[in-house]
Amino acid sequence: MPPKKDDHMEIDSDSDISIDLEHTSKSKGKSKASKSSEKRKADKGKSKAKDTQAYTWEASFARSWETVQEDEAGSLQTSVEDLMARGRRRRLLAPASAIRRTIIRHLVLILDLSASMTDRDMRPTRFDLMLQYAREFITEWFDQNPLGQIGVVGMRAGLGERVGEMSGNPQEVLKSIADRHKLEPTGEPSLQNAIEMARSSMSHLPTHSSREILIIYGSLTTCDPGNIHETLSSCVSSKIRISVVALAAEMKICREMCDKTGGQFGVAMNEGHFKDLLFELVPPPAQRAVTRTNGGGSNNPAADLMMMGFPTRLPDASPPSLCVCHSEMKSQGFLCPRCLSKVCDVPTDCDICGLMIVSSPHLARSYHHLFPVKPYDAVWVLFCLFRECALLTGL
Ligand SMILES: [Zn+2]
Numbered sequence: 025m026p027p028k029k030d031d032h033m034e035i036d037s038d039s040d041i042s043i044d045l046e047h048t049s050k051s052k053g054k055s056k057a058s059k060s061s062e063k064r065k066a067d068k069g070k071s072k073a074k075d076t077q078a079y080t081w082e083a084s085f086a087r088s089w090e091t092v093q094e095d096e097a098g099s100l101q102t103s104v105e106d107l108m109a110r111g112r113r114r115r116l117l118a119p120a121s122a123i124r125r126t127i128i129r130h131l132v133l134i135l136d137l138s139a140s141m142t143d144r145d146m147r148p149t150r151f152d153l154m155l156q157y158a159r160e161f162i163t164e165w166f167d168q169n170p171l172g173q174i175g176v177v178g179m180r181a182g183l184g185e186r187v188g189e190m191s192g193n194p195q196e197v198l199k200s201i202a203d204r205h206k207l208e209p210t211g212e213p214s215l216q217n218a219i220e221m222a223r224s225s226m227s228h229l230p231t232h233s234s235r236e237i238l239i240i241y242g243s244l245t246t247c248d249p250g251n252i253h254e255t256l257s258s259c260v261s262s263k264i265r266i267s268v269v270a271l272a273a274e275m276k277i278c279r280e281m282c283d284k285t286g287g288q289f290g291v292a293m294n295e296g297h298f299k300d301l302l303f304e305l306v307p308p309p310a311q312r313a314v315t316r317t318n319g320g321g322s323n324n325p326a327a328d329l330m331m332m333g334f335p336t337r338l339p340d341a342s343p344p345s346l347c348v349c350h351s352e353m354k355s356q357g358f359l360c361p362r363c364l365s366k367v368c369d370v371p372t373d374c375d376i377c378g379l380m381i382v383s384s385p386h387l388a389r390s391y392h393h394l395f396p397v398k399p400y401d402a403v404w405v406l407f408c409l410f411r412e413c414a415l416l417t418g419l
């Protein structure tokens with residue numbers, strides 16, 4: 025790249041350039057060992073690149089290596105830590121104010137299992153990377169949204185395929201995508217079939233829970249049996265939020281789906297960016313976005329009270345009995361406070377009476393999204409730590 029830039033500078037005839045030309049010729053005349061002038065030249069080149077770009081793509085080209093500075097000992101460790109801390113802080117700062125969010129979430133993850141996923145532009149293949157990130161995403165998603173449920177749908181050979189039923193148990197969801205041989209990519213994807221399948225699995229859900237679809241899409245085509253715009257409008261009317269992470273390029277229909285339903289759209293530029301786009305969807309979405317795009321009469325849906333039960337945990341030594349969810353003999357489990365039937369895991373909906381069974385830590389963990397903790401002052405924390413140490417050591 026650098027020789028090209030120099031050519032460009034010499035050809036250009038801006039008044040600004042003349043200084044630069046003078047400068048470059050001067051530094052050319054000098055011996056190469058002169059470090060300071062070299063550095064100045066580099067600086068000059070950098071500012072020039074900002075002023076007049078030879079190519080448009082250079083505009084988005086961040087010279088990340090130039091922001092990294094060595095410390096006194098010549099180590100990059102502090103710079104790297106600083107960058108990481110900055111990233112963490114940015115994530116913490118993002119939801120600074122209290123926003124109305126849906127904490128009981130229902131998400132259908134639609135995975136592209138078409139032939140285009142065997143492409144190797146992302147290492148090792150798009151398919152393997154998608155599965156790996158999907159697993160990490162599911163784990164993180166359940167950690168942040170313990171009251172949520174995820175279902176998995178695959179798109180291959182022109183059909184929508186139910187890979188995993190809607191479940192609030194992360195282990196069950198992970199198990200559904202654990203075997204990669206069952207998900208081997210083939211044929212064309214069908215957006216419409218997959219979305220219709222996802223929509224039908226969420227049609228029974230109560231209004232206080234969110235309905236979301238997340239599509240990981242590697243193809244540039246879709247093979248649909250009917251008009252996908254009808255599917256889109258039915259998604260809008262049933263308040264389903266569609267988000268798409270594309271791996272190839274932007275497709276108009278994908279962008280339209282996200283815009284109309286209030287979801288997010290992004291095209292992954294590389295492996296890291298793919299993960300970032302996916303993990304941006306982990307925190308619960310703000311509810312106002314949906315109401316705004318729908319343009320309904322009321323701006324804020326009424327707040328309803330909903331019934332939840334705190335279950336009784338059975339001790340491990342209790343006599344084995346049948347659970348209502350799997351019909352298996354087990355000692356451990358939880359008792360529904362309303363109908364006293366036994367379920368294996370919480371949070372869940374009771375299979376007998378339909379009551380939502382949650383434990384208080386789950387509720388507390390979801391609650392922090394509604395009232396985010398104010399960003400702390402790093403100095404104050406250090407002071408507190410110091411004080412804590414002083415108290416512990418009796419100083
Ligand atoms: Zn069970």
Ligand SMILES: [Zn+2]
Nearest residue numbers: 360363374377
């Ligand atoms: Zn019950």
